[in-house]
Amino acid sequence: MIRRINSKNNSHFLFLNYSSDSLQVQNFLTIPNHYFTNDIIERRSPLNQNARRAGWIGCNILLQKIPSSGKIFLVRDQKTERKAKVLENWSKTFFLSKQKIENRGWTVELLKIVEELHNNEFELKDVYAFDSTLKKKFPQNRFVKDKIRQQLQILRDKRIIKFLGKGQYVKI
DSSP: OHHHHTSTTOOOEEEEEEOTTTOOEEEEEEEOGGGOOGGGEEEOOOOOTTSTTTTOOOEEEOGGGSOGGGOEEEEETTEEOOHHHHHHHHHHTGGGGGSOHHHHHHHHHHHHHHHHSSSSEEEHHHHHTTHHHHHHHOTTOSOHHHHHHHHHHHHHHTTSEEEEETTEEEEO
């Protein structure tokens, strides 16, 4: 699975959830392929030797590790989303598909962090509070705060956030 999501022709994923009683679609969403990074794939234990496919190893996709901007609903809570809104949500982060895979993980992580911040306005120090988490996630990077500022600039340039000056930002 890791090899597949890192390939040049990785697929987008579609997820459907429905009511088994009424057979109505509850939610139907897509996750663009550029949101799939290695850390959202969780390796499962191999099937035991008595299984028909003994030794086969599957995986779980950890949807909670994908920022909400990467979950593009076509149907949400049984209501069909407007086509214009779906296309707008898709195009908003399409820039990720142009990034190298090794850089994309940083941008996706910063997107998640910005989304986790409760206020629409936030400060650089609020993002720096995630420094230790990012150091664990990217142990090869010794300049995490520099990388945070770089990724915030990318999000600013892509109109995800707006820089107000003096370490102040607002979500768009």
